[in-house]
Amino acid sequence: MVDTKVTLCGIELDNPVIPASGTFGYGHEFAELYDINILGTFSFKGTTQNPRFGNPTPRVAEVPGGMLNSVGLQNPGVRAVIEEELPRLERVFKKPVMANISGFSPEEYESVAAELSECEQIGWIEVNISCPNVHGGGIAFGTDPAQAAEVVRWVRRAAKKPLIIKLSPNVTDICEIAKRCEAEGADALSLINTLVGMQIDLKTNKPVLANMVGGYSGPGIFPVALRMVYQVYKSVSIPLIGMGGVSSAEDVLKMMAAGATAVQVGSANLINPYACRDIIADLPRVMEKYGVGSLRELTGAAHR
Amino acid sequence: MVDTKVTLCGIELDNPVIPASGTFGYGHEFAELYDINILGTFSFKGTTQNPRFGNPTPRVAEVPGGMLNSVGLQNPGVRAVIEEELPRLERVFKKPVMANISGFSPEEYESVAAELSECEQIGWIEVNISCPNVHGGGIAFGTDPAQAAEVVRWVRRAAKKPLIIKLSPNVTDICEIAKRCEAEGADALSLINTLVGMQIDLKTNKPVLANMVGGYSGPGIFPVALRMVYQVYKSVSIPLIGMGGVSSAEDVLKMMAAGATAVQVGSANLINPYACRDIIADLPRVMEKYGVGSLRELTGAAHR
Amino acid sequence: MKQGFYTVIENKQIADSTYLIRLSGDNSETGRPGTFVNIRLEGFYLRRPLSVCDSSSDTLTLIYKVVGEGTEALAATPAGAMLDLLTGLGNGYDTTVLNNNSRPLLVGGGCGSPPLYLLAKTLIRAGVPVVIILGFNRQSEVFFEEEFRALGADVTITTADGSHGRRGFVTDAMGDIKYDYIFACGPEPMLRAVYERSGNIPGQFSFEERMACGFGVCMGCSCRTKYGPRRICRDGPVLAKEEIIW
Amino acid sequence: MKQGFYTVIENKQIADSTYLIRLSGDNSETGRPGTFVNIRLEGFYLRRPLSVCDSSSDTLTLIYKVVGEGTEALAATPAGAMLDLLTGLGNGYDTTVLNNNSRPLLVGGGCGSPPLYLLAKTLIRAGVPVVIILGFNRQSEVFFEEEFRALGADVTITTADGSHGRRGFVTDAMGDIKYDYIFACGPEPMLRAVYERSGNIPGQFSFEERMACGFGVCMGCSCRTKYGPRRICRDGPVLAKEEIIW
Ligand SMILES: Cc1cc2nc3c(=O)[nH]c(=O)nc-3n(C[C@H](O)[C@H](O)[C@H](O)COP(=O)(O)OP(=O)(O)OC[C@H]3O[C@@H](n4cnc5c(N)ncnc54)[C@H](O)[C@@H]3O)c2cc1C
Ligand SMILES: Cc1cc2nc3c(=O)[nH]c(=O)nc-3n(C[C@H](O)[C@H](O)[C@H](O)COP(=O)(O)OP(=O)(O)OC[C@H]3O[C@@H](n4cnc5c(N)ncnc54)[C@H](O)[C@@H]3O)c2cc1C
Ligand SMILES: Cc1cc2nc3c(=O)[nH]c(=O)nc-3n(C[C@H](O)[C@H](O)[C@H](O)COP(=O)(O)O)c2cc1C
């Protein structure tokens, strides 16, 4: 019997598999397909203070190795999430859920974190710092160590749940940003968010996305994600959630060997709605194949 | 009749297809397979002052979407290149060749550039600034705007050929570095070099590469490369050479629409030794399919 | 929604770069007109959405135009091959708004016509007479004219160049017809022209948008409507005329 | 080097996770013992290098062990399938250093033995007597014992657990044999043990290294030798004993 349990910031998960924010909605579409209580947990769609429609369409595109999205954080706003989505979720999901939040100013992050901190269903707050800072020249908080630190400082004050900062990979030195987030009190780090990419349609010679560029996700980013998890593991001592292109139980094991305590699965859910169920079902077989008795002990194995 | 000719820093190329440095040796292995004079030109293996063995093996690995390498600039040194490789090349390649150079200090770059500048066969000097600066804490020149600028300044003094700076994609803001290189007198920019990635072998739970991390190349990096070419095209007015995962004539057209004047093909040569020959042969068909009469005019089409 | 494997029974060209593919598999979710399936193709990351053209207890028929690499690969799929499909996607046309006295007009443009076939079949079976206008660019693109007739529909074909049927656009043929409800599917400029030409007459319009998941979780395909954002893949592809914002 | 498409004639398991595949195609470059081919497999970016085990005018035989996803996919390739191969890779064994009076010893370990088959065949045809030691872990892994005998070679099998042939390692069997030249192929620790056990006797050793191109242009597979860096794929995989640095 293999042991798939892991502990993330004091909360035990039945397994380390967590659908990633933006690829699992608020859970109920998947709950129609399978019992989502088999998941470690899931991270819900990035939620902001106010409802957002997001960017103009087309806002998804196919690329070799995965996809691009420029959804632009469409969500119903934090009040609707608390009043409609969470009660609806409660009926089908009995575990603590991960609240993914976004903002366009440190204040927005703080207030969304404060509101969601009051919800019992929420186990962790995962802060997506890849959003543009509207008061800071529009560059993403997560690409600047000082701005990243500022967001963490504000959210830390408000968050009464374990605080996970989700890092952007579009940086020269992800370890520097990771260390700053740790210093400001992050309880864990999620990495990676999408790489910035583009696709061009030769029929029009124009970028496919109305937004020109978009976030690149899927198997093609796995090598970069794995490397970043490996490097950040050396730089901080808080737990890491690894993600980026994870599509199989083997990928989950690799992420954990590189240093992840838990693993998120994003785009794979979109092309195979049963991806997470299948990965979880396959974990014991793959653990046995590679002689892994307990997943918990695998974390960081590549460093030993 | 479609026109595949382009002009790169004053030198006309029969077509924009250029095998990328490190994937074509010094040309003669490929000359045994096909007439390499069909190429626009090619960029030879990154050459340093002294002979180098490079990193320990394993130094290549497979990943979804491509491969990793940590070859570490194995080359026979600039003297052997001038005395042995170039004379040998002269017998099979009648066009100006692109000299790819590397260094571990600005002085080394300068002196390699100076020596190669004396060679008539060489049409352009392409400076790989992704090497670690041994006197600068070991971070890659190409990831720091000031250090990148310094290399360009030194090489510019020595180079009597059109000077192409090859940018690293592992940066927060590639446009900033591109602008600095332009300001220091670069005649063109090549982008992108490899992304930093990792692969783990579950049989050992260790990184496959002896060097732990390596450069990720192949189709999986195409979306990032295309985006960077698109962004840098907006930031500078010197010509760009686009590369990163290019594997087909369609990819060549996309790179040019994004802003490239010429296109390099790297890893594709390793898995299909006839890749560049096949792409060149396919260009007229694909140009006709998408109504491109002249490749020259395609450059930057996505911006219009 | 269901995920299932389907066997290709036949896959043949029926008009200019237009193919008909018949599949056999679990059709428990393909019976509602206006819904679509999402097909996984070897070597492509995202699935390809195609509308249900016809569905019986054991056969699913799709009609698709080759417009890019994915549909090219689909056209090259031989009989006997297996395809991974998500079925039962989208809301589909709501036919409960009609009764035997209704006089609906169906308008299809190019490869937007396929879903109208199952719609016409469903309406006719329910005793509702169907008048349909199908627009194409030229004769060589026309398909399913006879098939719609065989259902008992009153069919008008328009071609932009006049090489078959009536010369002009679908909207040019709309003036001759008396109708009290409209169903439309086709390229957006056509939908918009039909929307305007049909004035106050109510109806349902089916839209296309680039999709990632196709089942409502990625927010890739959203559009704005008078009642707020809608996901084309789940809240659509069919929108009621009164909610559409152009 | 040549690129060509080969048809799988048969692909069967011959020992524990060990398979023999026979291919038909252009064999103009597969005749030199010790050379290898590089196989493209659907869904894998890099090719997989495998040594030529046997080659006739129309048939190429390879023997491979399933160790990972690529060889797993290869094992699942049915007869009739087509494979894209680069052939004629590597330097191969130099047999011109021997003559009819030579007494070469061939030593193979596990899935390192295949290239010794074509080597033995070539030597025996040239009138050179062949003595060969093949080492395995256990009986269920043993393959080609009879095939080597059928060539006329003097074959000793060793197994680490003694379940077949002589118990122990290949080097344990070397003491009984008189030889003046050595050819070896197998895992690196075995090669090294054979190198040391064979003292001053000259020979050729075949190495493995992770490869990208397999034809000498990427510098992925280099190793240091006494005479400078060598590419295992092009200057090797066979190195002369005197140039090896461990
Ligand atoms: C709900 C729905 C139903 C559809 N029904 C039909 C049908 O019955 N018959 C038919 O011929 N076509 C239909 N389409 C359009 C069809 O999905 C596209 O033509 C097809 O996906 C193109 O794929 P490709 O790989 O050949 O093109 P490429 O341009 O190479 O595709 C690249 C990417 O863009 C997407 N894409 C390209 N064009 C479209 C488009 N028009 N709509 C949505 N995504 C697109 C592809 O799915 C893929 O992700 C439908 C689209 C939707 C959204
Ligand atoms: C010149 C040469 C000749 C060979 N001849 C044979 C032979 O005749 N029979 C046989 O069974 N094996 C042989 N091998 C080893 C064989 O190439 C590997 O076992 C095979 O590539 C493993 O692929 P995989 O996808 O199953 O393993 P994975 O571990 O999943 O492969 C991942 C990557 O590592 C590479 N790799 C893994 N193991 C090796 C290895 N030992 N050597 C080189 N690359 C490796 C793969 O090619 C691939 O690029 C030879 C290797 C070389 C270099
Ligand atoms: C359609 C889509 C929407 C996403 N939305 C969010 C989001 O709202 N918040 C967030 O933190 N990450 C978001 N992401 C990023 C993913 O959570 C994940 O970090 C990324 O996709 C990499 O993982 P993958 O390769 O497994 O998809 C989104 C990704 C996709 C594909």
Ligand SMILES: Cc1cc2nc3c(=O)[nH]c(=O)nc-3n(C[C@H](O)[C@H](O)[C@H](O)COP(=O)(O)O)c2cc1C
């Ligand atoms: C094996 C290998 C060796 C390389 N060596 C060099 C080099 O010496 N100098 C250099 O500038 N780039 C080098 N590169 C980078 C390529 O030139 C190219 O920028 C990169 O691989 C992206 O292109 P691709 O995806 O088409 O391979 C090397 C790449 C590979 C795969």
Ligand code: FES
């Ligand atoms: S395509 Fe994912 S929500 Fe519609």
Ligand code: FES
């Ligand atoms: S594998 Fe490329 S040089 Fe040997």
